[in-house]
Amino acid sequence: MDGFKQFCKAGIAKGLFQGRLLNPCKQGRLYTGSGVILQYHSVSHPRSSYHYLNPGLSVTPEDFERQIAFVTRYFRVVSLDQLLANAKDQEICETLFAITFDDGYRDNYIHAFPILRKYDVPATFYLTTECIDGGLFLWTSELRYLILKSPKFRMHLSSLSEEFALDTVPNRMKSLEKIKGRLGTMSRREREDVLSEVCHETGVRDMTPLKATMLNWDDVRTMCRAGMSFGSHTLSHPSLPHIPLDEAKKEIIESRESLSARLGKEISHFSYPNPGNHLNFSTELKQILKNAGYRSATTSMQGYVSHGYDPFELKRKGIYRAYSNLPDFYFLIKKEAILQRLNSFVGTKWLKSSQRTRCT
Ligand SMILES: [Zn+2]
Secondary structure, rough: HHHHHHHHHHHHHHHHOOOOOOOOHOOOOOOOEEEEEEEEEOOOHHHHHHOOOOOEEEOHHHHHHHHHHHHHHOEOOOOHHHHHHHHHOOOOOOOEEEEOOOOOOOHHHHHHHHHHHOOOOOEEEEOOHHOOOOOOHHHHHHHHHHHHHHHOOOEEEEOOOOOEOOOOOHHHHHHHHHHHHOOOOOOOOHHHHHHHHHHHOOOOOOOHOOOOOOOHHHHHHHHOOOOOOEEOOOOOOOOOHHOOOOHHHHHHHOOOOOOOHHHHHOOOEEEOOOOOOOOOHHHHHHHHHEEEEEEEEEEEOOOOOOOOOOOEEEEEOOOOOOHOHHHHHHHHHHHHHHHHHHHHHHHHOOOOHHHOOOOO
16 A cells, blocks of 8 residues: 555656646745755765665765756755744745755765855755764764674674674664664763674774765865855764763764864754654753754754744755655655645545654
8 A cells, every 4th residue: 555655646746747737936835834954964876875874865966966956946045044034034935945964974075065066055064073073983884884894694782682683685784773773872882882892793893994984174164165054963973862961962062162163153053863763852952952052953854944933943854865856856845735735635634744854
């Protein structure tokens, strides 16, 4: 049944797009709130990023360029600051777009940055600052690399009291997701202890291919001079609601200070990391962010920015490989609006929209 629904949705998307029944030029008023924040992670070819990132979370440079060309042709792409300022204005009828990137992968600089410059559009990059400082890999990339490269067929982790199968690629992927889910709810100390054990048990010693997978400060400064903006994605990419509050505070405050010192600018924007896809924000965290001087925080929830929005609980549209071609990309952007319109015709909630996006 799910396959049939997917088939129908894909058919609707292609029909609407190709048949121009919902011409993008005339879609400004089809309800999408006052703003759409696009959420990217990686712009890369699957073969080159497979060792540090789930290929489903990236888009190819070619697809990224097609998407940027599309949004710049039919909509107005602005900075996150401008989108949030305009969304406060009740009178605004136009839907603005802002582009964001999570994590701080170096492929953002290599592949996405030249395209953003070509189309003269700004973007906000949320950085995991300890990875930019050098020496540390993003822990989700490290875990992925260790599991994928291990010569072993099974692995017992005493820290998790569990054995994991590594005999086939699907089993490695299942083990990876399971361990990532558990690490995603641990304090930094616990997570690092488990990672050390994974490193020992997998028998992987050469981590060289993981070097230079994250941006460095020279890249960041070059992009900053070209008009790109930067926000914090914490120091080390934990799931903030699952770690002690003091630790969460340190991740939030010190990452902002580090960015501010390196770039000589005030840092106003934050993105909640979402390793393991748990709920990744809370009322207490929002208060800590406000007290620390941030003005906004983006989540991994699907949706638009509308008048009366909560600046510390911003919804986005996660763009992944599954939405590579333009009809699917366009359908994702207008999904809630199109489904609402179609549901009003057929008088049912048969066409539902999922609420959560994926994340590293
Ligand atoms: Zn992230």
